[in-house]
Amino acid sequence: ILCFSVQQTPMKKTKALIGxxxxxxxxxxxATPLCCPSRSSILTGQYPHNxxxxxxxxxxxxxxxxxxxxxxxxxxxxYLSKQHYQTFYAGKYLNQYGKxxxxxxxxxxxxxxxxxxxxxxxQYYNYTLSVNGKEEQHGDNYEKDYLTDLILxxxxxxxxxxxxxxxFFIMLSPPAPHSPWTAAPQYEKNFTDVKAPRDGSFDxxxxxxxxxxxxxxxxxxxxxxxFLDNAYRKRWQTLLxxxxxxxxxxxxxxxxxxxxxxxxxxxxxxxxxxxxxxxxIDKRQLYDFDIRIPLMVRGPGIKPQQTLPAPVLNIDxxxxxxxxxxxxxxxxxxxxxxxxxxxxxSMSWRNAKxxxxxxxxxxxxxxxxxxxxxxxxxxCVRTLAEHNLQYCEFADTESFxxxxxxxxxxxxxxxxxxKVDPTLLQAMNQRLIKLQSCExxxxxxxxx
Numbered sequence: 001i002l003c004f005s006v007q008q009t010p011m012k013k014t015k016a017l018i019g020x021x022x023x024x025x026x027x028x029x030x031a032t033p034l035c036c037p038s039r040s041s042i043l044t045g046q047y048p049h050n051x052x053x054x055x056x057x058x059x060x061x062x063x064x065x066x067x068x069x070x071x072x073x074x075x076x077x078x079y080l081s082k083q084h085y086q087t088f089y090a091g092k093y094l095n096q097y098g099k100x101x102x103x104x105x106x107x108x109x110x111x112x113x114x115x116x117x118x119x120x121x122x123q124y125y126n127y128t129l130s131v132n133g134k135e136e137q138h139g140d141n142y143e144k145d146y147l148t149d150l151i152l153x154x155x156x157x158x159x160x161x162x163x164x165x166x167x168f169f170i171m172l173s174p175p176a177p178h179s180p181w182t183a184a185p186q187y188e189k190n191f192t193d194v195k196a197p198r199d200g201s202f203d204x205x206x207x208x209x210x211x212x213x214x215x216x217x218x219x220x221x222x223x224x225x226x227f228l229d230n231a232y233r234k235r236w237q238t239l240l241x242x243x244x245x246x247x248x249x250x251x252x253x254x255x256x257x258x259x260x261x262x263x264x265x266x267x268x269x270x271x272x273x274x275x276x277x278x279x280x281i282d283k284r285q286l287y288d289f290d291i292r293i294p295l296m297v298r299g300p301g302i303k304p305q306q307t308l309p310a311p312v313l314n315i316d317x318x319x320x321x322x323x324x325x326x327x328x329x330x331x332x333x334x335x336x337x338x339x340x341x342x343x344x345x346s347m348s349w350r351n352a353k354x355x356x357x358x359x360x361x362x363x364x365x366x367x368x369x370x371x372x373x374x375x376x377x378x379x380c381v382r383t384l385a386e387h388n389l390q391y392c393e394f395a396d397t398e399s400f401x402x403x404x405x406x407x408x409x410x411x412x413x414x415x416x417x418x419k420v421d422p423t424l425l426q427a428m429n430q431r432l433i434k435l436q437s438c439e440x441x442x443x444x445x446x447x448x
Contacts, residue, residue, distance in 0.1 A: 011243040015296070017250045018266045022298025023306040023343045027384055030270050030314045033283040033290040035121075036062035036095045038269040038314060043075040045318030045334030050439055056095040056121075063094040063102045068109070076318040077111025079332060080169050083325045088158045090116040090151035091173030098130055105130035116154050122175035123147065124182035124238070142185055148174040148241040149184070156252050169321070172249075176242050181234035184241045196232040196274040200411040201289070206277040208415035210378075210400045213285075216278035228280045235272075263299030263324055267317070286380050286392050286402070287412050299324075301344040311384050312339050315443075335443035381432040391428035403428075 031041045032048050040046075040053040040062075051071040054060040061067050077087050089112045098105045098119030105128065108115045119128040124147050125140040138145040151172050162168050183190075196202070203220050206213030217224075246266070253259040270283045271290045283290045295312060298304075315336030319329055323338035380392035388407040394400040403417040403425070417425070435443065 011239055011246070013243045014246045014266060017246055018264055018298050019296040021304050022264075022296060022302045023308050025295040025297075025308050025310070025312050027309055027311045028267070028293050028295035028313075029291050029311065029382070030268075030293050033270040033285065035269055036060070039094055040067070040071065041313075041315050042269065042317050043077075044071045045076065045315050045332070045336040046071065047315060047335050047435075047438070047443065049436060050335060058096050058099065058101055063096040063099075065102065067094075068102070068107070072109055074333065075109070075111060076321050077109070077169070079111075079322050079327055080325055081111045081113070083322075083327055084166055085325060086114075086158075086162050086166050086168040087112050088114040088116075088155060088168070088170045089173075090114075090154055090171075091118060091147070092122050092175060092178075093117040093173065095121050098128065105135045106133045108133045114154075114158055116151060118147070118175075122178035122180075124175050124180070146184055146241070148176055148238070148245060152245045152248055155249065159252055159256060167325070172245070174242050174245065176238035177235035179231075181231065181238055183234060183237035187237045187240045190240060191233045191236045194233050194236060195229045198275075201276045201287075201413060203275055203278050204411075204413060209277070209402060210394050210396065211398065213277050213279070218278045220275065220278050220280070224278075224280045225275070228274045231281050232274045261300060263297065263302075265317070266294065266296045267314070268293040269314070286378055286390070288406070288410075297343060299343075303344075306343075308342060309384075310339070310342055311382075312342075333440050335438065335440060337444050379432060379436055381428055381435055383428075387424070389424075389428070391425070391432065393429070393432065401425075 030038045032038050034055060036056045037048045037051075037053045037060075040051045041048060044051045048054065051067070052061050053067060053071075056062050058064055077089075080087055093109075096102055097117060098107075105119055108130065115130060115132050117130045119130060125138065125145050127138050127145075127147065129136040129138065138147075138150075142149075144150075151174060155170050155172055158170065159168075203218065205218040206216065250259065250264070253262055253264075271288070271292045272281070272283050273279055273285065273287075273289045274281050276287065276289050279285070293314065313336060315334070316339050317336070319332065319334050319336050319338040320340050322332060323329060323340045329338060377395040378392050379395075380390055382390045388405065390402075390404045390406060390412070392402045394402075401417045402415045403420055404412045404414070405416060406412065409416075
């Protein structure tokens with residue numbers, strides 16, 4: 001199994017080698033659009049209310065001792081190791097990983113045989129790695145230090161050196177396209193004429209939305225537009241190295257004659273916005289542009305060029321990996337469910353999902369537009385079967401509610417909470433209450 005996490009962008013090689021060669025999920029979502037809680041959900045197969053990682057801080061349980069002693073002990077690599085998989089991790093792990101309070105770089109999470117993890121948040125140069133528990137410093141030499149290329153090269157060595165008698169799992173988490181958006185030298189001049197798309201909800205006023213969306217200036221001033229366009233270009237530039245990574249990995253698997261027996265997953269921990277509702281750049285919001293993630297998978301039994309509309313969450317990745325490994329999933333306590341059969345047949349499943357986010361004003365960008373706040377705390381339920389609706393409740397002084405019909409309003413421009421049948425609102429509220437306290441099997445109920 002090969003899995004790596006990147007954020008969404010049109011990359012030709014990746015689409016051809018994974019999406020066109022397998023299945024593309026058109027309704028893939030993160031349980032929460034924030035790095036550490038989302039990555040914790042990928043690792044554990046659990047909603048944030050069960051793994052208790054609330055934000056990217058140590059106080060928010062990101063890679064904390066409590067996380068290490070609890071949810072991390074039952075993360076999917078632990079089970080893969082018990083299934084005799086050779087496991088390899090490289091790149092960013094969790095935002096607080098490697099800090100003194102979390103055990104420094106000497107701490108290696110259970111289940112990983114080879115560990116090449118970044119200390120702290122995303123960097124491309126001048127960073128520290130934990131290499132199997134030993135500190136490794138890196139500078140600013142492209143050939144030696146550029147992180148995306150480095151983790152690729154180490155994964156290729158792992159593939160060469162592994163035992164062919166045992167299965168393997170590789171997870172690569174490159175920094176791209178996270179800030180500081182440092183492109184490889186050969187790609188620094190690409191996309192010079194590219195700007196962020198001006199369609200959908202771009203630079204639309206956040207009327208009838210929660211207070212954080214009502215505070216940006218509209219229309220955006222030129223300083224904000226220039227800032228977000230520059231960020232958009234640089235993100236694309238960094239992703240060209242990820243595209244090269246995909247190509248090199250597929251080529252290596254082919255050379256080793258294991259490509260046709262390997263599942264390859266391409267996905268992300270969150271979406272991103274550049275100008276939507278006059279918010280310059282970031283994530284953390286409840287809207288589709290922040291919660292939708294790319295998901296493409298190729299592998300044995302998956303027909304090529306499939307587009308699958310069934311909703312899939314990042315909490316479904318861990319049980320899918322374990323299902324592929326042959327583990328009896330009744331032995332694990334995960335909120336997600338395997339979508340292996342969904343890729344190989346047309347079985348129907350989940351039609352409701354839960355997402356949440358919690359975080360004083362912060363993440364402020366040009367023109368004093370702030371993307372986050374202490375009371376940017378919400379929970380939502382999203383349905384895609386009988387009704388394509390999103391219902392969200394805010395834990396703020398306004399007790400704000402937002403409701404969107406994504407069939408008629410795919411860009412979530414109009415909050416229809418005052419127009420919806422009260423009985424449907426009540427049903428969505430009750431479903432949300434149940435999802436906010438669900439665990440394991442109860443999270444997989446489909447009735448609303």
